Amino acid sequence: GWIDSKMITEIDEKTYRKIEKKPIAVSGDIISLVKTGDNQNLILAAGSTLPLWRPYLKEFTVGDKTYHSPGRVLYGKFKNPRNMVINQALKYYNAPYLWGGRSPFGIDCSGFSQIVYKMIGISIPRDASMQINEGRSFGYPGESEPGDLAFFDDDEGNIVHVGIIWEQNKIIHASGKVRVDNLDQFGIFNENLKRYTHKLHVMKKIINTYKTGLL
Numbered sequence: 001g002w003i004d005s006k007m008i009t010e011i012d013e014k015t016y017r018k019i020e021k022k023p024i025a026v027s028g029d030i031i032s033l034v035k036t037g038d039n040q041n042l043i044l045a046a047g048s049t050l051p052l053w054r055p056y057l058k059e060f061t062v063g064d065k066t067y068h069s070p071g072r073v074l075y076g077k078f079k080n081p082r083n084m085v086i087n088q089a090l091k092y093y094n095a096p097y098l099w100g101g102r103s104p105f106g107i108d109c110s111g112f113s114q115i116v117y118k119m120i121g122i123s124i125p126r127d128a129s130m131q132i133n134e135g136r137s138f139g140y141p142g143e144s145e146p147g148d149l150a151f152f153d154d155d156e157g158n159i160v161h162v163g164i165i166w167e168q169n170k171i172i173h174a175s176g177k178v179r180v181d182n183l184d185q186f187g188i189f190n191e192n193l194k195r196y197t198h199k200l201h202v203m204k205k206i207i208n209t210y211k212t213g214l215l
Contacts, residue, residue: 009063025053026119028072030091030104035068045103047115074119081120081207085147089116089164092178109162112174113149128162135206141168141183147207152198161198
């Protein structure tokens with residue numbers, strides 16, 4: 001992958017070790033406006049990591065700059081991670097699809113599942129073909145719980161899509177935009193098109209498999 005050089009701030013090993021030891025905090029608002037001490041603004045998308053977060057001051061530090069973040073920040077343990085997954089996922093409703101995207105301005109199917117899971121402290125791979133290797137498989141939508149993942153394949157059996165199960169017969173996924181569609185044992189049924197758009201391959205329980213919480 002690649003990144004614009006302007007998006008990188010170099011830190012020394014001592015700072016890195018310090019960040020590693022601190023609890024993780026991430027931005028919980030779909031878009032956050034944070035400020036530096038000299039009144040410069042920085043826009044953050046949901047799921048952005050806030051290094052060296054100090055909740056009592058609502059501040060975090062990157063390099064030699066300190067930022068004030070008055071919005072919602074997620075950290076610590078969560079009482080109901082499944083509800084949190086759904087609440088965070090629905091914040092992206094109608095966000096446009098963009099291959100390679102992970103923000104409300106453009107997001108793809110696996111970027112959507114990855115960033116929403118990050119917000120409850122679970123790290124999963126970037127691509128759906130790798131995410132499918134996480135968690136425990138189950139066979140029927142009736143066994144699903146909110147926050148489980150459903151994976152879909154093409155005619156050759158390649159994993160090409162992933163979505164977040166909301167209810168036993170509903171799925172939140174990024175296809176054209178982030179949307180809610182019907183889900184059954186055959187796949188995703190689009191009511192607008194009156195046809196199946198994605199063929200179900202397997203469903204996975206990941207929340208039950210991993211410890212949740214940003215610690």
